[in-house]
Amino acid sequence: MAKAERAETAAAQSPAIPYDEMRGLDGKVRPHYAELAARIETLSSEELSERQRTLERFFLLQGITFTVYGAESTTERIIPTDLLPRIISAEEWKVIETGLTQRLKALNMFLADIYSGQQILMDGVVPRDLVLNAPSYQRAMQNLYVPHQAYANVCGSDLIRQPDGTFAVLEDNLRVPSGVSYMLANREASKRVFPGTFRGAGVRPIDRYPDMLLTTLKSMAADWRPNPQVVVLTPGVYNSAYFEHAYLARLMGVPLVEGRDLVVHDNMVYMRTTTGLRRIDVIYRRVDDDFIDPLTFRRDSGLGAAGLFNAYRAGNVVICNAPGTGVADDKAVYAYVPEIIRYYLGEDAILPNIETFLCREPAQLSHVLANLDKFVVKAVGASGGYGMLVGPHSTKAQQAEFAAALKADPDNYIAQPTIQLSTGPCLIGNEIDARHVDLRPFILSGDKIVVTPGALTRVALRKGSLVVNSSQGGGSKDTWVLTDRKDLQP
């Protein structure tokens, strides 16, 4: 009897059934999916595959590819893309939008604080050593003026939908978040594949993203510089996100520069043009902190420009995102974000965090060690789905390996309960089947904060898999945020 009771509570605590984006528990199609579901009904599996091929051809022709270096030859592949859009209703989006705005506002205030007076550390809200010892904390940023306190000008937060249907933040990306070009390209493609459904559904447009990005970047330039020169800094053509760098530069109409195009002289940054040197005001850099300036950061880097950081310190150029923003998306600092929001804004977090155990706390560590088969364990400094243990899908040997690592270096790990990501319909082969999805919206912050009404939905294409990273067999799909029907009244 007692045994049965325990089993029941365990089931209630971790409901095994993931939230289905398209259908309710009763199997009925949710209202915001009605249009798409009706359209799919009318299409045969051959017609669906045909559309999928149209979509893949569009990506190949556009050069939206990554290069696979093999032994024999190098080939180019497109990022796996699914043709069935993921749909979010207007009401749900309102929560996401206000939640993300609140969150980024607080995180920017947090960055401004820890890189100046460090009041939040003095008040003991976030442990001092946690912040100052984080590898992403950049001492060089201390007491440096950042316009509008906008440290993270471009933020891509990863949200997941929990079994109860609420969205929660899994992690923030404040360094050099990527994926926005896929959001835009997926939209282009889905307009070709489902034009009728698209028109009928009332999807909010996202095509303003490039010009809003440019406006954001320009708002970071010094007031006395009329017509600031903005550039995108890329590591170069061999970077896996190169397509995105070129895409954004093209859509913003600004030069795409590499480190070798830049010259720093007298604390001013110039680019080499056919007509000589031309001064640069704002650099939207897609190069990691460590590589932007060999004089200040990694000496062996050839991707940045020597002296860039000094020019930044002197206020002659703006680097976006600011170096050192990574300290606010550190996986351990993440656990404190709800406190950070309360501390600066006096509000409760609109979007909840996932429950997170910090292995640096002995009590939490022993709890994690005792339940390794139930937790997802992540290395604090790692990203892209690497250095991670998914408890329920792991072997005893993997668990033992992580247990040893956890004990050896507890500061470096956090653990979260395994969350069943929500599922959405995907075309797998010729059949429609459910796969786990997450959601990465993009938030811009300069003189104001703007959330683009769309997102990149990443899909774990392997059945049952919860890992959506493209480096680990993930794909993506278009995300439709619907217009509030009330707003459509003339």
Add this chain to the structure above:
Amino acid sequence: MMLARVADSLYWIGRYVERAEHLCRLSDVMLTATLDRTESATQVARIALAAVGDEADLKKAQDPYEAARALVLDREDTGSVASSLGFARENARQVRDQITTETWERLNMIHFRMTDPNAGRAFADGSQAFLHDTIADLHLFKGAADATMSHGEGWRFLLLGVYLERAQLIGSLLEVCFGEKSKRILADHTAQTSLLRMSCALEPYLRVYTADIRPDLILEFLLLDDDFPRSMRFCTARIEEHLASIGRHADAESPGPDRLAGRLRARLQYADIDEVQAGGASVFLAAILDECAAVHKAVYEAFVAYPLEQRLPA
């Protein structure tokens, strides 16, 4: 104003695309001519191979199919069509933000055709069709660039590359046929029409000179015709025009390439065929090719790899 690196890439896209088109045409003419197993057909193969710098290897002329296949598809050879197109696309990828999507798509498609695992088989099944399609696609690329890109500085660099490369390719071909070592290589009708075909000039030539095909008339046509887009006179006039326009965008601090291009253009503008032949065609051709190389070097020094010291603000 544009990035120096970008200008350089656009210039090289133009050069590589033109080179690929020319090599396709040489291969095509060589393969078509050598369908007849005659001595004059072998002569055509020799002309084509000599024009791409393979003159020492006379053995290759005995197996024109293999020579053509390597010229087109061999990716180990940096001078092949496949390599040239690979370089062109690589450069295009580096300046993807500067060329229109329409232009990019054309080049990307050609690249996929050349690197397709079945490319070898497609070439074997019908090499003429394969080459014909590739040339047609390259024309589409140039057409898309013309019709969709702004005719500003970037487009000028692209075309500067195209015409400079074309002048050098046609120049080399003429040197093979009329230069010092060219002893009676254009002996018969087959070789003469093949030379015209290699320059894509047969039909335009016939319209000017009728079917009276003679080496001296061919030389005159390919050197000095005012309107034919592959004549040296036409190419050098375009080189000067594009450089003058680029100079307008530039600071005009460095008169180097403009001056050289003007001199080159004038040399062809005011030459007549009797004078050229009196002085020796090979001397004339060598001088032109030297000047083309000098223009290339001056462009690089003026716009791409200029010394920084002169350009830093005081």
